[in-house]
Each structure stands twice: as structure tokens, then as C-alpha cells.
Amino acid sequence: MKTTDIERTRMDQDDEKLLAAYREGDSEALGVLVDKYKRPLFGFILRFSEGREDADEIFQEVWVRAIKNMNRYRQKSLLSWLFRIAHNLMIDRVRRRKFVLSLDTSASEDGIPLSERLAGTGLGPDSETGGRELGLRIEAAAARLPLEQREVFWLRMQADLSFKEIAKIQKCSINTALARMQYAVSKLRKELAGEYRDLREAGI
Amino acid sequence: MKRKKLEKCLLLEQSGELSPRQLRQLERELAASENARILRQELGRLRGSVLLPETEPFPWTVARISARLREERRPVLTATQVIKPVLALAACVMAVAGIFNFHGKQAASSPVAVVAAAGVDVWNDPLEGDLSRLERQIAAISGDSIDIMEM
Numbered sequence: 001m002k003t004t005d006i007e008r009t010r011m012d013q014d015d016e017k018l019l020a021a022y023r024e025g026d027s028e029a030l031g032v033l034v035d036k037y038k039r040p041l042f043g044f045i046l047r048f049s050e051g052r053e054d055a056d057e058i059f060q061e062v063w064v065r066a067i068k069n070m071n072r073y074r075q076k077s078l079l080s081w082l083f084r085i086a087h088n089l090m091i092d093r094v095r096r097r098k099f100v101l102s103l104d105t106s107a108s109e110d111g112i113p114l115s116e117r118l119a120g121t122g123l124g125p126d127s128e129t130g131g132r133e134l135g136l137r138i139e140a141a142a143a144r145l146p147l148e149q150r151e152v153f154w155l156r157m158q159a160d161l162s163f164k165e166i167a168k169i170q171k172c173s174i175n176t177a178l179a180r181m182q183y184a185v186s187k188l189r190k191e192l193a194g195e196y197r198d199l200r201e202a203g204i
Numbered sequence: 205m206k207r208k209k210l211e212k213c214l215l216l217e218q219s220g221e222l223s224p225r226q227l228r229q230l231e232r233e234l235a236a237s238e239n240a241r242i243l244r245q246e247l248g249r250l251r252g253s254v255l256l257p258e259t260e261p262f263p264w265t266v267a268r269i270s271a272r273l274r275e276e277r278r279p280v281l282t283a284t285q286v287i288k289p290v291l292a293l294a295a296c297v298m299a300v301a302g303i304f305n306f307h308g309k310q311a312a313s314s315p316v317a318v319v320a321a322a323g324v325d326v327w328n329d330p331l332e333g334d335l336s337r338l339e340r341q342i343a344a345i346s347g348d349s350i351d352i353m354e355m
Contacts, residue, residue: 030273031266043257052259059261063269068276135255157254162219178212185211188250 015078019070033078034063040159041082047143047154048090058093062086080165083155087169094147134195141191142184149184152177205233205240214244218251 015036021029042059049055062085066073073081142153148170155161155169167177205213213230216222222230233240 027270030270034261034266034269038261039256042259042261046257046259052262055259056261056265060265060269060272064272064276067269067273132255134249134253138250138253139255156215156219157251158256162221163216164221178215181215182208182211185215185247185250189246 019067022067030063030067037079037082040079041086044083044154044159045086045090048151058086058089061089065089077165079159080161080168083159083161083165084169087151134192137192137195138188141188144191145184145187149180149187152180153184153188156181205229205237207239207243210240210243211247214240214247217244218247 015033018029018033022033038059041062042055045058045062046052046055049058062082065085066078066082142150145153151170152166155166156163161169163174163177163181167174170177170180210230210233213222213226213233217227217230234244
């Protein structure tokens with residue numbers, strides 16, 4: 001399910017009600033909120049973490065921080081706020097561990113590059129359709145992008161955030177976010193030259 | 205429109221961030237240029253081909269988040285919160301002990317304490333003799349006996 005399928009809310013009344021209910025002691029309200037945004041958020045975190053368990057820890061931390069700091073919450077979109085926290089957490093981790101995600105070079109225990117491992121796992125039934133091959137190639141190519149470009153790419157393509165929201169998350173201008181996306185698209189175009197050629201030849 | 209600018213416009217169109225004026229400009233460009241249309245298709249296909257991970261958080265994740273939040277809500281004594289009162293208490297105890305110790309030392313070294321400790325009436329012994337002598341002299345002068353202690 002794409003984020004676009006989820007109702008893109010601007011801190012809609014539902015979210016506010018759920019948060020208020022949780023504060024008043026309704027623990028189920030938190031479950032509903034987490035469930036609502038888990039796909040795009042967890043999918044994003046998974047791409048920048050070291051596996052499902054690691055991603056799950058970050059995911060938990062994002063929610064804990066989000067709820068704890070809800071009084072500082074100024075954005076209209078809860079999802080955007082969650083991504084912002086996730087971004088900050090990942091930046092902290094990169095700085096602390098010097099764990100720069102160079103997926104093309106870092107290999108897993110079995111020797112398979114992490115990029116391929118990520119591309120090959122966790123894909124749903126959609127991936128079994130005709131677009132799977134191209135999708136896998138996009139995954140692998142995107143995994144080789146520099147961190148900031150990769151982040152813009154996935155925030156836009158997967159989480160469906162606007163460039164304005166991405167700029168806020170990355171603490172940069174909209175033009176910078178756009179430029180990062182253009183660099184990412186340009187590199188993917190080179191990597192996926194064959195696919196692009198097919199597209200042109202198809203005369204679409 | 206240059207390719208870079210066109211691509212920016214197309215990306216902003218995808219995200220729904222083009223102003224009506226920019227949108228009209230883009231539509232004109234798309235109507236006039238085949239390359240612009242192909243570029244738009246490319247970006248559309250790229251976006252449409254992105255695979256979304258189906259992997260979800262573990263089923264117990266929400267419970268863990270709730271537990272952590274409950275834990276955070278509890279008034280936990282931080283290191284500073286513990287150390288400060290302990291230091292203050294220790295300072296108080298030391299101050300009180302210091303005062304008592306000071307008095308103790310003072311008491312031990314004062315003449316009164318020495319006398320008390322020795323059990324000797326050093327005050328009355330020489331003074332009494334002096335007083336008796338003085339009494340006798342007064343009696344000799346005045347001719348009357350007098351109890352100088354009553355004066």
C-alpha cells in the first residue's frame with residue numbers, strides 16, 4: 001500500500017483525537033496511530049538500517065520521541081513529523097557509529113551486498129507483478145546513491161512527502177531538496193539506461 | 205524551457221507543488237515538446253515502478269512502545285536528582301559534626317574543663333586564704349568582725 005493510498009493527513013482531526021485519547025489513558029489509540037503510519041515509516045527506516053530488528057528499534061524510538069515531544073510538534077502532518085524524527089535518529093547513528101551506509105560496499109555475513117539483500121527481501125505481492133524486475137533494479141541503483149540523495153529519493157517516491165516537507169526534514173531549502181532529487185534521478189537514469197531506452201522505443 | 209527547469213517542474217507537478225501559473229506554463233511546454241512528454245513519462249514510470257517493502261514492524265512493537273512510554277512517565281530519579289540531595293545531606297551532617305567537634309575541643313582545652321576534669325577546686329583554694337587575710341585586716345582596722353563574703 002502506498003502512502004498515497006493512506007489518507008495523507010495534515011495532522012487531521014483523527015490524529016489529534018487519537019493522540020488526545022492516548023494522553024487520557026486509551027492505550028489502544030496509540031496502536032491505531034502506529035498502525036496507520038507503520039508502512040511508509042517502517043519501510044523508510046528499513047532502507048537505512050541494518051536489518052529488521054535494527055529497524056524495529058529505530059521505529060520504536062521514533063514513536064517514543066514523537067509522543068514525548070508532542071508539545072513541540074508544530075508541523076501539520078504527523079507523518080512528516082515522524083519522518084523528521086527518523087531522519088534525526090539516523091543522522092545521529094551515522095555520526096556516532098561512523099556507519100555510513102555505502103550499501104554497494106558493505107556486505108552481509110553471507111557475502112551478499114546489503115543493497116541486494118534489501119532489494120531481495122520484504123517485497124510484497126506487488127513485486128511479483130511485471131514491474132518487479134524494474135523495481136529491483138531501481139532498489140539496487142538507489143542503494144548506491146549518496147545518503148542525502150537517497151533519502152530525498154525514498155521520501156519522495158515511497159513516503160510521498162512533498163519537497164517542502166523533505167526540505168524541512170533535511171533542514172535545507174526546497175531548491176536543494178529538488179536538486180538532490182534531480183541528481184538522484186540523473187544517476188538512476190544512467191544506471192537504468194536499458195529501461196529508459198525501452199521506454200523511448202515503446203514510444204510512450 | 206531548459207531540461208533542468210523542465211525536470212524540476214515535472215517533479216513539482218508530481219508532488220502537487222506547482223502554482224497555477226507554473227502549471228499552465230508546464231502544460232504549454234508539454235503540448236509543444238515531445239521530449240518534455242517523454243521526460244514526464246520517464247518520471248512517472250520511475251515512480252510507479254518503485255517497490256514498497258511489505259515488511260512491517262514486529263507484532264509486539266506497539267506493546268513495547270506503550271511500555272517504554274509508561275516507563276518514561278514514571279517519576280524516575282535521575283543521577284542528578286539523587287546526587288544533589290545526598291551531597292546536601294552529607295554537607296549538613298558534616299557541618300553538624302563539625303560544630304559538635306569544635307565545641308568538644310573547646311570544652312576539652314578550656315581551664316574550666318581542665319579543672320572539672322581534675323576535680324580540683326583551684327578557684328576557691330588560694331582565694332579563700334586571701335579573703336581570710338583581708339577579713340582579718342579589716343577587723344583589725346575597724347575593730348569589728350566582718351564576714352567579707354557577705355559584702
